[in-house]
Amino acid sequence: MARVLIRGGRVIDPAVERDERADVLIEDGRIAAVDASIDARDAEMVDASGCWVTPGFIDLHAHLREPGQEYKEDIASGGSAGAAGGFTSICCMANTDPVNDDPSVTEYILDRARNESPVKILPVAAATKGLKGEIMTEMAALVEAGAVAFSDDGRTIMDSDMQRRVLEYSKMVGRPISVHAEDLSLVRDGVVNEGPVSTKLGLPGNPAAAETINVSRDVHLAEITGGHLHVGHVSTGGAVALIREARARGIHVTGEVTPHHLTLTDAETMGYDTNTKMAPPLRGPADVEACIVGLADGTLDAIATDHAPHAVHEKEVEFTEAPPGVLGLETALPVVLQLVRDGRLTPMQLIAALTFRPAKVFQLETGRLTRGAPADVAIFDPERRWTYDTTKGYSKSRNSPWNGKEMIGRVVTTLVDGEVVFHVDRGVLHP
Numbered sequence: 001m002a003r004v005l006i007r008g009g010r011v012i013d014p015a016v017e018r019d020e021r022a023d024v025l026i027e028d029g030r031i032a033a034v035d036a037s038i039d040a041r042d043a044e045m046v047d048a049s050g051c052w053v054t055p056g057f058i059d060l061h062a063h064l065r066e067p068g069q070e071y072k073e074d075i076a077s078g079g080s081a082g083a084a085g086g087f088t089s090i091c092c093m094a095n096t097d098p099v100n101d102d103p104s105v106t107e108y109i110l111d112r113a114r115n116e117s118p119v120k121i122l123p124v125a126a127a128t129k130g131l132k133g134e135i136m137t138e139m140a141a142l143v144e145a146g147a148v149a150f151s152d153d154g155r156t157i158m159d160s161d162m163q164r165r166v167l168e169y170s171k172m173v174g175r176p177i178s179v180h181a182e183d184l185s186l187v188r189d190g191v192v193n194e195g196p197v198s199t200k201l202g203l204p205g206n207p208a209a210a211e212t213i214n215v216s217r218d219v220h221l222a223e224i225t226g227g228h229l230h231v232g233h234v235s236t237g238g239a240v241a242l243i244r245e246a247r248a249r250g251i252h253v254t255g256e257v258t259p260h261h262l263t264l265t266d267a268e269t270m271g272y273d274t275n276t277k278m279a280p281p282l283r284g285p286a287d288v289e290a291c292i293v294g295l296a297d298g299t300l301d302a303i304a305t306d307h308a309p310h311a312v313h314e315k316e317v318e319f320t321e322a323p324p325g326v327l328g329l330e331t332a333l334p335v336v337l338q339l340v341r342d343g344r345l346t347p348m349q350l351i352a353a354l355t356f357r358p359a360k361v362f363q364l365e366t367g368r369l370t371r372g373a374p375a376d377v378a379i380f381d382p383e384r385r386w387t388y389d390t391t392k393g394y395s396k397s398r399n400s401p402w403n404g405k406e407m408i409g410r411v412v413t414t415l416v417d418g419e420v421v422f423h424v425d426r427g428v429l430h431p
């Protein structure tokens with residue numbers, strides 16, 4: 001029997017509200033025991049002293065670009081970036097080429113993941129064929145093939161009747177619809193948040209109302225269909241308020257927010273750096289504040305990276321021409337740990353938003369360290385300082401606003417099903 005003992009760390013497991021020094025025993029890839037002191041001399045030892053030991057992180061929203069755009073990222077590089085960032089499950093979006101709108105593509109992704117990725121890859125299938133918003137995908141067949149949710153992310157389903165039907169069908173198959181909530185008729189050619197910064201830069205603005213109007217519509221559609229609406233990358237206080245109110249009324253709405261929307265404002269774009277361009281855009285301080293409050297009070301469930309790799313040559317163009325998106329998997333933890341250092345989130349709240357709560361949103365059995373759960377574990381030193389250098393990262397792309405910045409907090413070891421898949425000194429170890 002393969003046994004691993006993680007010794008001497010601060011174990012934080014939101015599933016049972018545990019936060020204490022403890023040992024974690026793993027047997028045959030599953031959590032066997034968590035206790036103050038476990039004697040297991042025959043087990044492989046993993047030293048966690050000075051570290052936090054938490055469930056492996058679950059990313060509900062990443063773009064791994066395979067199939068079709070492997071020059072930006074692929075399942076091996078994206079999975080490795082995830083492992084280095086403490087992520088043990090990555091849900092990958094459907095805007096690949098071909099689009100993941102057919103069971104054959106879902107199966108291809110899962111097959112590649114089995115052979116190439118050190119961490120679990122969970123495909124999110126498209127809600128409509130080719131992400132065109134016109135014809136629904138075969139949701140039951142996609143779930144059968146392994147899809148965990150549906151999303152046309154990157155595009156909004158603008159036809160409200162189509163969105164209604166998508167929510168209705170997703171209810172039948174028992175899976176959420178994760179939405180990219182931007183009213184495209186309001187976004188027009190907007191590339192930065194509409195406000196003083198867009199005026200100063202002379203760039204077309206994308207108004208907060210584009211998000212709130214779309215979330216408002218979708219909340220109403222979730223109400224009349226009873227479907228599970230999951231709002232992707234929330235960026236505005238207006239959307240947080242709508243989700244809060246909808247939840248209070250018993251509508252099945254969940255939400256996620258990215259590390260960048262929690263910590264950066266549109267002031268970052270003042271230098272026209274295309275590595276600060278994403279959709280939705282960075283917003284003003286009041287919106288950032290509302291997102292933090294929404295996460296702290298439970299309105300928002302998850303921190304999701306929206307890891308969106310783009311090649312250097314694609315980003316080295318005029319701001320208006322560059323594709324939107326930033327890397328996220330390797331920097332998410334240190335970036336959001338700042339919220340704990342600033343006293344905005346408790347360690348338990350932060351870890352819940354990276355593990356237990358996203359697991360609940362997509363109905364996964366991971367995200368917990370309770371007996372019998374898959375032994376997906378992140379071990380990190382919350383104080384360790386390091387400088388993020390995209391050229392030394394695992395992603396194939398370089399488009400990060402944090403490149404060259406000092407980070408506080410570093411993943412030391414990541415385990416998937418009880419196997420060490422990343423160690424900070426040895427790198428990615430599997431497959």
Ligand code: DOR
Binds near residue numbers: 279
């Ligand atoms: O910034 C973004 N990039 N937002 C999206 O919704 C899509 C993503 C991408 O695929 O690059």
